[in-house]
Amino acid sequence: MNAAVLETSRLLLREMTPDDLDFVATMLAHPEVNHHYERRFTRAESKDWLWRQRERYRRDGHGLWLVMDRQTGEPLGQVGLCMQEVEGARHPEIGWLLHRPYWGKGYATEAGGATRDAAFERWGYDHVISLIRPVNVPSQRVALRLGMTGGRTVRFHGFEHVVFGIAKEHALQMGSEAV
Numbered sequence: 001m002n003a004a005v006l007e008t009s010r011l012l013l014r015e016m017t018p019d020d021l022d023f024v025a026t027m028l029a030h031p032e033v034n035h036h037y038e039r040r041f042t043r044a045e046s047k048d049w050l051w052r053q054r055e056r057y058r059r060d061g062h063g064l065w066l067v068m069d070r071q072t073g074e075p076l077g078q079v080g081l082c083m084q085e086v087e088g089a090r091h092p093e094i095g096w097l098l099h100r101p102y103w104g105k106g107y108a109t110e111a112g113g114a115t116r117d118a119a120f121e122r123w124g125y126d127h128v129i130s131l132i133r134p135v136n137v138p139s140q141r142v143a144l145r146l147g148m149t150g151g152r153t154v155r156f157h158g159f160e161h162v163v164f165g166i167a168k169e170h171a172l173q174m175g176s177e178a179v
């Protein structure tokens with residue numbers, strides 16, 4: 001198994017390998033998980049998704065990682081940092097998706113908080129964003145819990161998305177209040 005990129009009290013985040021395809025394909029085929037992506041992911045599309053993350057690791061040093069239960073090693077979802085182009089500029093974006101059985105346990109917020117802190121401390125970014133569709137309230141709640149605020153709306157992958165974000169300076173001011 002790959003070494004952990006990040007660890008939290010309950011979770012371990014690591015780079016995905018081709019062996020993770022069964023889990024990724026099962027999760028992305030779940031209708032509630034892919035609801036806001038407005039498409040059913042075939043196994044071939046899930047494989048492309050997984051390989052895109054591996055390309056991100058190589059190119060940027062980060063991407064969506066696999067979130068695992070650190071006690072059991074069970075895969076729970078994907079959270080991580082992806083470079084996204086918005087209105088002609090590249091921004092580090094925190095993304096999160098969990099397989100359906102693992103919603104409502106605080107895992108996305110816990111993994112997202114560790115990713116936000118690593119974006120500032122390990123990768124040296126001065127801000128992070130999250131692109132979230134206006135209808136995706138559960139995802140917006142994760143962003144708000146991470147101290148992000150919603151801003152302008154942009155077109156991204158064919159849909160309107162609200163640009164949530166937080167600057168490093170603000171995250172530092174939050175200090176121990178931050179998740």
Ligand SMILES: CC(C)(COP(=O)(O)OP(=O)(O)OC[C@H]1O[C@@H](n2cnc3c(N)ncnc32)[C@H](O)[C@@H]1OP(=O)(O)O)[C@@H](O)C(=O)NCCC(=O)NCCS
Nearest residue numbers: 033036096097098103104105106107108109131132138139
């Ligand atoms: C977006 C998504 C990851 C949010 O999942 P989530 O389970 O609501 O978020 P978290 O994992 O942070 O869990 C938070 C919830 O767990 C609850 N919770 C239960 N036990 C908890 C614990 N020990 N610690 C913290 N929170 C806990 C919180 O109260 C919160 O519930 P609330 O929002 O009703 O107040 C999930 O809906 C998803 O995967 N959706 C499909 C993919 C997607 O849309 N991704 C985002 C694209 S922008």
